[in-house]
Amino acid sequence: MNQHTPPQAIAFIDVVAQRRRLGQAIDDAVTRVLTHCQFLGGPEVTQFEADLAAFTGARHVVTCASGTDALLMLLMAKGFGPGDAVFCPSFTFCATGEAVALVGATPVFVDVEDSTFNLDPASLVRGIATAQKLGLVPKAVIPVDLFGQSADHDAIAAIAEAEGLFVLDDAAQGFGASYKGRRLGTFGHATATSFFPAKPLGCYGDGGAILTDDTELAETLRSIRVHGQGTDKYDNVRLGLTARLDTIQAAVLIEKLKIFQDEIDARNRVAKRYFDALHNIVTVPRVAEGNVSVWAQYTIRLPRGERDGFATELKARGVPTAIYYPKSLHQQTAYKHYPVAEGGLAISEQLSEEVISLPMHAYLDAATQDRVIQAVRDAVAS
Structure with missing residues:
Protein backbone atom coordinates (compact mmCIF):
# COMPACT_ATOMS: atom_id res chain seq x y z
CA MET A 1 0.00 0.00 0.00
CA ILE A 259 -26.73 -18.24 17.46
CA PHE A 260 -27.85 -15.14 19.36
CA GLN A 261 -26.41 -16.09 22.76
CA ASP A 262 -23.07 -16.90 21.16
CA GLU A 263 -23.12 -13.46 19.51
CA ILE A 264 -24.01 -11.76 22.79
CA ASP A 265 -20.99 -13.43 24.40
CA ALA A 266 -18.78 -12.27 21.51
CA ARG A 267 -20.03 -8.69 21.80
CA ASN A 268 -19.20 -8.70 25.49
CA ARG A 269 -15.67 -9.91 24.76
CA VAL A 270 -15.20 -7.02 22.31
CA ALA A 271 -16.61 -4.55 24.84
CA LYS A 272 -14.23 -5.80 27.53
CA ARG A 273 -11.26 -5.40 25.21
CA TYR A 274 -12.36 -1.87 24.33
CA PHE A 275 -12.78 -1.06 28.02
CA ASP A 276 -9.39 -2.43 29.02
CA ALA A 277 -7.63 -0.48 26.26
CA LEU A 278 -9.56 2.79 26.33
CA HIS A 279 -10.91 3.48 29.81
CA ASN A 280 -7.92 5.67 30.67
CA ILE A 281 -8.07 7.50 27.31
CA VAL A 282 -11.74 8.45 26.86
CA THR A 283 -14.97 8.15 28.88
CA VAL A 284 -16.16 4.61 28.15
CA PRO A 285 -19.60 3.12 28.83
CA ARG A 286 -20.21 1.39 32.14
CA VAL A 287 -22.55 -1.52 32.75
CA ALA A 288 -24.45 -1.36 36.03
CA GLU A 289 -23.77 -4.13 38.51
CA GLY A 290 -26.01 -7.12 37.86
CA ASN A 291 -26.61 -6.21 34.21
CA VAL A 292 -25.42 -7.90 31.02
CA SER A 293 -25.47 -5.66 27.94
CA VAL A 294 -25.90 -6.76 24.35
CA TRP A 295 -23.88 -3.73 23.21
CA ALA A 296 -26.14 -2.54 20.42
CA GLN A 297 -23.69 0.37 20.36
CA TYR A 298 -20.35 1.01 22.02
CA THR A 299 -20.69 4.69 22.85
CA ILE A 300 -17.87 6.74 24.30
CA ARG A 301 -17.86 10.40 25.38
CA LEU A 302 -15.46 13.15 24.41
CA PRO A 303 -15.06 16.68 25.76
CA ARG A 304 -17.36 19.16 24.05
CA GLY A 305 -15.98 20.48 20.79
CA GLU A 306 -13.69 17.52 20.12
CA ARG A 307 -16.13 15.12 18.50
CA ASP A 308 -16.01 16.33 14.89
CA GLY A 309 -12.23 16.33 14.72
CA PHE A 310 -12.12 12.91 16.38
CA ALA A 311 -14.55 11.46 13.82
CA THR A 312 -12.51 12.92 10.96
CA GLU A 313 -9.30 11.42 12.33
CA LEU A 314 -10.87 7.98 12.67
CA LYS A 315 -12.40 8.12 9.21
CA ALA A 316 -8.97 8.84 7.74
CA ARG A 317 -7.80 5.61 9.39
CA GLY A 318 -10.70 3.61 7.95
CA VAL A 319 -12.61 3.51 11.23
CA PRO A 320 -16.26 4.61 10.95
CA THR A 321 -18.15 6.28 13.77
CA ALA A 322 -21.76 7.31 14.36
CA ILE A 323 -23.52 9.75 16.65
CA TYR A 324 -26.55 8.49 18.59
CA TYR A 325 -28.02 11.10 19.11
CA PRO A 326 -26.92 14.59 18.01
CA LYS A 327 -30.21 15.98 19.33
CA SER A 328 -32.31 14.70 22.19
CA LEU A 329 -36.03 14.42 21.51
CA HIS A 330 -37.01 17.61 23.33
CA GLN A 331 -34.58 19.47 21.04
CA GLN A 332 -36.11 18.06 17.85
CA THR A 333 -38.40 20.25 15.75
CA ALA A 334 -41.24 17.72 15.88
CA TYR A 335 -41.13 17.40 19.67
CA LYS A 336 -39.86 20.66 21.16
CA HIS A 337 -43.38 21.86 22.02
CA TYR A 338 -44.01 18.90 24.35
CA PRO A 339 -43.39 19.28 28.10
CA VAL A 340 -40.19 18.32 29.89
CA ALA A 341 -39.69 17.36 33.51
CA GLU A 342 -39.13 20.10 36.06
CA GLY A 343 -35.48 20.91 36.44
CA GLY A 344 -34.74 20.41 32.75
CA LEU A 345 -32.89 17.70 30.89
CA ALA A 346 -29.28 18.73 31.33
CA ILE A 347 -27.77 15.25 31.03
CA SER A 348 -29.61 14.49 27.78
CA GLU A 349 -28.41 17.78 26.32
CA GLN A 350 -24.84 17.15 27.44
CA LEU A 351 -24.78 13.62 26.05
CA SER A 352 -26.02 14.84 22.67
CA GLU A 353 -22.92 17.03 22.45
CA GLU A 354 -20.42 14.43 23.69
CA VAL A 355 -21.32 10.91 22.53
CA ILE A 356 -19.84 9.04 19.60
CA SER A 357 -20.08 5.32 18.85
CA LEU A 358 -17.32 2.96 17.69
CA PRO A 359 -17.67 -0.16 15.53
CA MET A 360 -19.38 -2.94 17.50
CA HIS A 361 -20.58 -6.34 16.39
CA ALA A 362 -19.99 -10.01 17.14
CA TYR A 363 -17.50 -10.50 14.30
CA LEU A 364 -14.84 -7.93 15.18
CA ASP A 365 -11.64 -9.98 15.27
CA ALA A 366 -8.70 -9.03 17.48
CA ALA A 367 -6.75 -7.38 14.65
CA THR A 368 -9.70 -5.19 13.73
CA GLN A 369 -10.28 -4.30 17.37
CA ASP A 370 -6.62 -3.28 17.57
CA ARG A 371 -7.09 -0.97 14.59
CA VAL A 372 -10.03 0.72 16.29
CA ILE A 373 -8.21 1.03 19.59
CA GLN A 374 -5.07 2.46 17.99
CA ALA A 375 -7.11 4.91 15.93
CA VAL A 376 -8.83 6.19 19.07
CA ARG A 377 -5.51 6.55 20.86
CA ASP A 378 -3.96 8.40 17.92
CA ALA A 379 -6.95 10.70 17.50
CA VAL A 380 -7.03 11.63 21.18
CA ALA A 381 -3.29 12.24 21.22
CA SER A 382 -3.27 14.39 18.07
Missing part, protein backbone atom coordinates in the same frame (compact mmCIF):
# COMPACT_ATOMS: atom_id res chain seq x y z
CA ASN A 2 1.48 3.37 -0.97
CA GLN A 3 1.15 6.41 1.25
CA HIS A 4 -1.76 7.80 -0.78
CA THR A 5 -3.94 4.69 -0.55
CA PRO A 6 -6.53 5.05 2.22
CA PRO A 7 -6.82 2.10 4.60
CA GLN A 8 -9.65 -0.31 3.97
CA ALA A 9 -12.69 0.78 5.94
CA ILE A 10 -13.89 -1.33 8.85
CA ALA A 11 -17.57 -2.28 8.93
CA PHE A 12 -19.45 -0.36 11.63
CA ILE A 13 -21.94 -3.24 11.95
CA ASP A 14 -20.94 -6.28 9.88
CA VAL A 15 -24.13 -8.03 8.77
CA VAL A 16 -22.14 -9.61 5.92
CA ALA A 17 -19.95 -11.64 8.30
CA GLN A 18 -23.03 -12.98 10.05
CA ARG A 19 -24.57 -13.83 6.69
CA ARG A 20 -21.47 -15.86 5.81
CA ARG A 21 -21.71 -17.74 9.09
CA LEU A 22 -25.37 -18.66 8.68
CA GLY A 23 -25.07 -19.22 4.95
CA GLN A 24 -27.01 -22.30 3.89
CA ALA A 25 -29.23 -22.29 6.97
CA ILE A 26 -30.72 -18.95 5.92
CA ASP A 27 -31.00 -20.02 2.29
CA ASP A 28 -32.85 -23.17 3.29
CA ALA A 29 -35.16 -21.28 5.67
CA VAL A 30 -36.15 -18.76 3.00
CA THR A 31 -36.54 -21.52 0.39
CA ARG A 32 -39.02 -23.31 2.64
CA VAL A 33 -41.17 -20.18 2.68
CA LEU A 34 -40.85 -19.77 -1.08
CA THR A 35 -41.99 -23.37 -1.43
CA HIS A 36 -45.11 -23.20 0.75
CA CYS A 37 -45.89 -19.58 -0.30
CA GLN A 38 -47.55 -18.60 2.99
CA PHE A 39 -45.89 -15.21 2.96
CA LEU A 40 -48.09 -13.83 5.74
CA GLY A 41 -49.04 -15.89 8.76
CA GLY A 42 -46.98 -18.90 7.75
CA PRO A 43 -45.88 -21.57 10.23
CA GLU A 44 -42.53 -19.86 10.76
CA VAL A 45 -44.27 -16.91 12.40
CA THR A 46 -45.88 -19.15 15.00
CA GLN A 47 -42.61 -21.02 15.53
CA PHE A 48 -40.61 -17.83 15.98
CA GLU A 49 -43.09 -16.48 18.52
CA ALA A 50 -42.75 -19.73 20.49
CA ASP A 51 -38.95 -19.62 20.24
CA LEU A 52 -38.89 -16.03 21.46
CA ALA A 53 -41.17 -16.86 24.39
CA ALA A 54 -38.84 -19.70 25.38
CA PHE A 55 -35.79 -17.44 25.06
CA THR A 56 -37.19 -14.72 27.30
CA GLY A 57 -39.60 -16.50 29.60
CA ALA A 58 -42.50 -14.31 28.45
CA ARG A 59 -45.90 -16.01 28.34
CA HIS A 60 -47.04 -14.37 25.10
CA VAL A 61 -45.20 -13.06 22.04
CA VAL A 62 -46.99 -11.08 19.35
CA THR A 63 -44.74 -10.38 16.38
CA CYS A 64 -45.31 -7.30 14.25
CA ALA A 65 -43.92 -5.27 11.37
CA SER A 66 -41.49 -2.99 13.25
CA GLY A 67 -40.38 -1.79 16.65
CA THR A 68 -42.37 1.40 16.12
CA ASP A 69 -45.50 -0.66 15.42
CA ALA A 70 -44.83 -2.60 18.62
CA LEU A 71 -44.90 0.62 20.65
CA LEU A 72 -47.88 2.00 18.77
CA MET A 73 -49.92 -1.20 19.07
CA LEU A 74 -49.43 -1.29 22.83
CA LEU A 75 -50.48 2.33 23.28
CA MET A 76 -53.53 1.69 21.07
CA ALA A 77 -54.41 -1.46 23.02
CA LYS A 78 -54.38 0.49 26.27
CA GLY A 79 -56.54 3.23 24.81
CA PHE A 80 -54.16 6.06 25.64
CA GLY A 81 -55.02 9.36 23.98
CA PRO A 82 -55.65 13.08 24.44
CA GLY A 83 -55.09 14.31 27.99
CA ASP A 84 -52.91 11.34 28.91
CA ALA A 85 -49.24 11.77 29.83
CA VAL A 86 -46.71 9.13 28.81
CA PHE A 87 -43.19 9.59 30.18
CA CYS A 88 -40.24 8.99 27.86
CA PRO A 89 -36.50 9.55 28.17
CA SER A 90 -35.41 12.36 25.86
CA PHE A 91 -32.07 10.78 24.97
CA THR A 92 -33.34 8.05 22.64
CA PHE A 93 -34.47 7.38 19.08
CA CYS A 94 -37.56 9.32 18.03
CA ALA A 95 -39.86 6.27 17.78
CA THR A 96 -40.32 6.22 21.56
CA GLY A 97 -41.95 9.64 21.65
CA GLU A 98 -43.40 9.35 18.16
CA ALA A 99 -45.72 6.47 19.03
CA VAL A 100 -47.08 8.44 22.00
CA ALA A 101 -47.83 11.49 19.87
CA LEU A 102 -49.43 9.36 17.14
CA VAL A 103 -52.15 8.10 19.50
CA GLY A 104 -52.84 11.67 20.61
CA ALA A 105 -51.33 11.34 24.08
CA THR A 106 -48.69 13.76 25.35
CA PRO A 107 -45.08 12.60 25.61
CA VAL A 108 -43.50 14.16 28.69
CA PHE A 109 -39.75 14.00 28.34
CA VAL A 110 -37.57 13.11 31.31
CA ASP A 111 -33.83 13.03 31.75
CA VAL A 112 -31.40 10.11 31.77
CA GLU A 113 -28.65 9.01 34.10
CA ASP A 114 -25.15 10.21 33.37
CA SER A 115 -23.66 6.75 33.97
CA THR A 116 -25.97 4.46 31.98
CA PHE A 117 -27.74 6.88 29.56
CA ASN A 118 -31.02 5.30 30.68
CA LEU A 119 -34.12 6.88 32.23
CA ASP A 120 -33.41 8.66 35.52
CA PRO A 121 -36.01 7.62 38.12
CA ALA A 122 -35.63 10.95 39.94
CA SER A 123 -36.42 12.84 36.74
CA LEU A 124 -39.44 10.56 36.22
CA VAL A 125 -40.81 11.67 39.58
CA ARG A 126 -40.32 15.31 38.56
CA GLY A 127 -41.94 14.59 35.20
CA ILE A 128 -45.04 13.19 36.89
CA ALA A 129 -45.33 16.38 38.93
CA THR A 130 -44.94 18.44 35.75
CA ALA A 131 -47.69 16.53 33.98
CA GLN A 132 -50.08 16.94 36.89
CA LYS A 133 -49.47 20.70 37.03
CA LEU A 134 -50.33 20.86 33.33
CA GLY A 135 -53.62 19.05 33.92
CA LEU A 136 -52.49 15.85 32.21
CA VAL A 137 -53.31 12.41 33.59
CA PRO A 138 -50.17 10.28 34.13
CA LYS A 139 -50.82 6.95 32.42
CA ALA A 140 -47.60 5.22 31.35
CA VAL A 141 -43.82 5.25 31.30
CA ILE A 142 -41.61 3.93 28.51
CA PRO A 143 -38.15 3.12 29.86
CA VAL A 144 -35.65 2.50 27.05
CA ASP A 145 -32.86 -0.09 27.35
CA LEU A 146 -30.45 2.16 25.49
CA PHE A 147 -27.40 0.98 23.53
CA GLY A 148 -27.91 -2.57 24.81
CA GLN A 149 -28.09 -2.04 28.57
CA SER A 150 -31.19 -2.53 30.68
CA ALA A 151 -32.82 0.42 32.39
CA ASP A 152 -33.22 0.38 36.20
CA HIS A 153 -36.42 -1.62 36.11
CA ASP A 154 -36.82 -2.07 39.87
CA ALA A 155 -36.68 1.65 40.58
CA ILE A 156 -38.99 2.46 37.67
CA ALA A 157 -41.45 -0.27 38.68
CA ALA A 158 -41.66 1.10 42.23
CA ILE A 159 -42.55 4.59 40.97
CA ALA A 160 -44.98 3.18 38.42
CA GLU A 161 -46.77 1.09 41.01
CA ALA A 162 -47.10 4.06 43.36
CA GLU A 163 -48.48 6.25 40.58
CA GLY A 164 -50.58 3.63 38.77
CA LEU A 165 -48.54 3.79 35.56
CA PHE A 166 -48.47 1.20 32.79
CA VAL A 167 -44.83 0.21 32.14
CA LEU A 168 -43.93 -0.37 28.49
CA ASP A 169 -40.31 -1.46 28.19
CA ASP A 170 -38.73 -0.26 24.94
CA ALA A 171 -36.11 -2.98 24.42
CA ALA A 172 -35.49 -2.22 20.74
CA GLN A 173 -31.78 -1.78 21.48
CA GLY A 174 -31.52 -4.01 24.53
CA PHE A 175 -33.23 -7.23 23.48
CA GLY A 176 -31.12 -10.16 24.71
CA ALA A 177 -29.72 -8.19 27.64
CA SER A 178 -30.22 -9.23 31.25
CA TYR A 179 -31.21 -7.29 34.35
CA LYS A 180 -30.32 -8.92 37.68
CA GLY A 181 -30.18 -12.35 36.08
CA ARG A 182 -33.39 -12.09 34.03
CA ARG A 183 -33.55 -11.48 30.32
CA LEU A 184 -35.46 -8.47 29.10
CA GLY A 185 -38.95 -9.33 27.92
CA THR A 186 -40.64 -9.89 31.27
CA PHE A 187 -40.23 -6.49 32.94
CA GLY A 188 -43.09 -4.06 33.20
CA HIS A 189 -46.50 -4.87 31.77
CA ALA A 190 -45.20 -5.38 28.24
CA THR A 191 -41.99 -5.17 26.22
CA ALA A 192 -41.60 -3.85 22.69
CA THR A 193 -38.61 -4.70 20.54
CA SER A 194 -37.29 -4.23 17.01
CA PHE A 195 -35.63 -6.56 14.53
CA PHE A 196 -34.26 -3.81 12.31
CA PRO A 197 -31.24 -5.30 10.47
CA ALA A 198 -28.63 -3.39 12.50
CA LYS A 199 -30.04 -4.53 15.86
CA PRO A 200 -28.21 -7.28 17.79
CA LEU A 201 -31.04 -9.61 16.72
CA GLY A 202 -32.03 -8.28 13.32
CA CYS A 203 -33.92 -9.61 10.32
CA TYR A 204 -33.51 -8.83 6.62
CA GLY A 205 -35.96 -5.95 6.61
CA ASP A 206 -38.28 -4.45 9.19
CA GLY A 207 -39.73 -6.46 12.04
CA GLY A 208 -40.71 -6.24 15.69
CA ALA A 209 -42.39 -8.01 18.57
CA ILE A 210 -44.33 -7.46 21.77
CA LEU A 211 -43.83 -9.67 24.81
CA THR A 212 -46.24 -9.81 27.73
CA ASP A 213 -47.66 -12.12 30.39
CA ASP A 214 -51.10 -10.48 30.02
CA THR A 215 -53.32 -12.88 28.05
CA GLU A 216 -56.08 -10.34 27.42
CA LEU A 217 -53.60 -7.73 26.22
CA ALA A 218 -51.99 -10.25 23.86
CA GLU A 219 -55.37 -11.06 22.30
CA THR A 220 -56.10 -7.37 21.77
CA LEU A 221 -52.69 -6.91 20.14
CA ARG A 222 -53.30 -9.79 17.74
CA SER A 223 -56.49 -8.05 16.69
CA ILE A 224 -54.85 -4.65 16.27
CA ARG A 225 -52.05 -5.98 14.06
CA VAL A 226 -54.63 -7.08 11.45
CA HIS A 227 -56.91 -4.06 11.15
CA GLY A 228 -58.65 -4.66 14.46
CA GLN A 229 -60.12 -7.95 13.34
CA GLY A 230 -62.62 -9.95 15.40
CA THR A 231 -63.77 -13.38 14.27
CA ASP A 232 -62.12 -12.82 10.87
CA LYS A 233 -60.44 -10.07 8.87
CA TYR A 234 -63.79 -8.71 7.69
CA ASP A 235 -65.08 -8.41 11.26
CA ASN A 236 -63.47 -5.19 12.49
CA VAL A 237 -64.09 -4.74 16.22
CA ARG A 238 -61.55 -1.95 16.87
CA LEU A 239 -59.20 0.36 15.03
CA GLY A 240 -56.07 -1.44 13.93
CA LEU A 241 -53.08 -1.46 11.62
CA THR A 242 -51.38 -3.54 8.97
CA ALA A 243 -48.64 -4.62 11.33
CA ARG A 244 -47.84 -8.26 10.67
CA LEU A 245 -44.35 -9.75 10.60
CA ASP A 246 -43.96 -11.47 7.23
CA THR A 247 -43.06 -15.13 7.12
CA ILE A 248 -39.68 -14.75 5.42
CA GLN A 249 -38.48 -12.44 8.19
CA ALA A 250 -39.68 -14.93 10.80
CA ALA A 251 -37.78 -17.70 9.00
CA VAL A 252 -34.59 -15.62 9.05
CA LEU A 253 -35.04 -14.77 12.73
CA ILE A 254 -35.51 -18.42 13.72
CA GLU A 255 -32.01 -19.16 12.41
CA LYS A 256 -30.48 -16.02 13.90
CA LEU A 257 -31.94 -16.70 17.34
CA LYS A 258 -30.10 -20.04 17.40
